[in-house]
Amino acid sequence: MSTQKFQEWGVEQIKKSGPIRLSNAMSNALIHPDFGYYHSQDIIGKKGDFITAPEISQMFGELIAAFLGFIWDQSGRPSNALLCELGPGRGTLSADIHSALHQIYPDFADAPLHLIEASQTLQEHQKATLIHPSIDWHDSFTQIPPQPSFIIANEFFDALGVDQAIFDGVQWRWRLLDFTTQFELVTGPVLNQSEFDAFNCISVSNPTKGTVIESSLKSEEVTCDIAHHIKNYGGACLIIDYGKNNPIGDTIQAVSSHKPVEPWSSAGNADISHWVDFSAIKRLTEKSGARFIGPVSQSHFLSQIGIKQRAERLAKSDNPEHNRALFAAVDRLISPAHMGNLFQVGLIVPTGKGLPPGFQPD
Numbered sequence: 001m002s003t004q005k006f007q008e009w010g011v012e013q014i015k016k017s018g019p020i021r022l023s024n025a026m027s028n029a030l031i032h033p034d035f036g037y038y039h040s041q042d043i044i045g046k047k048g049d050f051i052t053a054p055e056i057s058q059m060f061g062e063l064i065a066a067f068l069g070f071i072w073d074q075s076g077r078p079s080n081a082l083l084c085e086l087g088p089g090r091g092t093l094s095a096d097i098h099s100a101l102h103q104i105y106p107d108f109a110d111a112p113l114h115l116i117e118a119s120q121t122l123q124e125h126q127k128a129t130l131i132h133p134s135i136d137w138h139d140s141f142t143q144i145p146p147q148p149s150f151i152i153a154n155e156f157f158d159a160l161g162v163d164q165a166i167f168d169g170v171q172w173r174w175r176l177l178d179f180t181t182q183f184e185l186v187t188g189p190v191l192n193q194s195e196f197d198a199f200n201c202i203s204v205s206n207p208t209k210g211t212v213i214e215s216s217l218k219s220e221e222v223t224c225d226i227a228h229h230i231k232n233y234g235g236a237c238l239i240i241d242y243g244k245n246n247p248i249g250d251t252i253q254a255v256s257s258h259k260p261v262e263p264w265s266s267a268g269n270a271d272i273s274h275w276v277d278f279s280a281i282k283r284l285t286e287k288s289g290a291r292f293i294g295p296v297s298q299s300h301f302l303s304q305i306g307i308k309q310r311a312e313r314l315a316k317s318d319n320p321e322h323n324r325a326l327f328a329a330v331d332r333l334i335s336p337a338h339m340g341n342l343f344q345v346g347l348i349v350p351t352g353k354g355l356p357p358g359f360q361p362d
């Protein structure tokens with residue numbers, strides 16, 4: 001149903017103004033009020049289309065809580081601190097962070113919680129899951145009050161949509177979405193100077209014919225908003241996502257029922273995402289006057305902040321079944337065969353020196 005509505009919307013747009021930008025198609029496929037995928041029921045979790053780290057194990061949220069609490073402590077324990085999650089999904093991560101903070105940093109645990117969420121359906125889930133004295137929902141980061149903010153974004157940036165450019169052997173051109181009998185990618189006009197700069201084409205030395213690069217304008221805007229906020233009011237933002245450290249490659253992917261599917265014929269009924277370019281996030285953070293740390297792999301980050309020790313603490317000597325599930329979850333989160341190397345972790349902080357746990361060399 002949503003796939004058909006997406007197709008009707010896409011065909012209409014293309015008829016009006018020619019082939020469309022991929023970021024426009026992706027963000028509408030995900031959050032358009034009539035057919036956006038994130039408005040459907042039960043998309044995240046074992047029974048849904050894809051599973052995320054907080055849905056794999058509560059240990060993920062507990063470790064993030066320990067990390068954010070540590071950074072809050074190092075920042076001088078500001079009493080007006082806020083907690084913020086971008087794209088909270090079912091609310092599981094914020095709920096796990098909240099209960100872990102009560103154990104380890106009780107003075108920080110009930111800091112007002114600000115959630116950035118585009119989907120009404122997921123907001124309802126979050127309302128049902130979260131027991132917290134002060135929660136506010138927003139649709140844009142710019143609505144966060146001017147106070148020190150400790151922010152987590154797990155699998156948020158990958159949902160913000162990306163544009164592509166392709167090298168034709170001489171110059172860079174747009175890669176756009178067209179429709180004949182089905183959706184297809186086509187080569188569009190040559191990038192003008194400001195588009196060339198936005199794609200940071202200059203960073204790609206010696207491209208060959210057919211090289212594809214990506215740029216996410218929306219991620220860059222959000223990064224600048226966050227970095228300015230942290231520079232001006234303090235705090236930190238932990239970003240965890242499928243990622244890489246350059247703009248090269250076609251990384252648009254879609255999953256449905258835990259299996260990869262062709263993105264455009266499934267749009268509206270599948271989770272369409274891309275690999276986040278952490279080099280762009282770093283560049284924009286620094287341009288905004290804040291500091292970027294990382295990226296490191298999720299495996300490095302979680303291992304260094306003690307996921308194995310946490311699993312050993314939670315293991316029960318009389319319950320081998322429980323322990324098997326616990327160590328299987330650790331394996332999914334950190335082994336290179338699963339999420340360990342695909343997922344990268346970066347941190348935005350005010351200017352300063354030193355590396356927090358999770359980001360130190362081995």
Ligand code: SAH
Binds near residue numbers: 087139
């Ligand atoms: N962090 C959660 C969910 C990740 S799925 C987890 O780890 O389980 C992506 C989340 O980002 C969803 O909650 C989705 O509705 C939200 N989202 C996607 N695009 C958004 C946008 N443009 N603005 C606000 N929220 C968005």
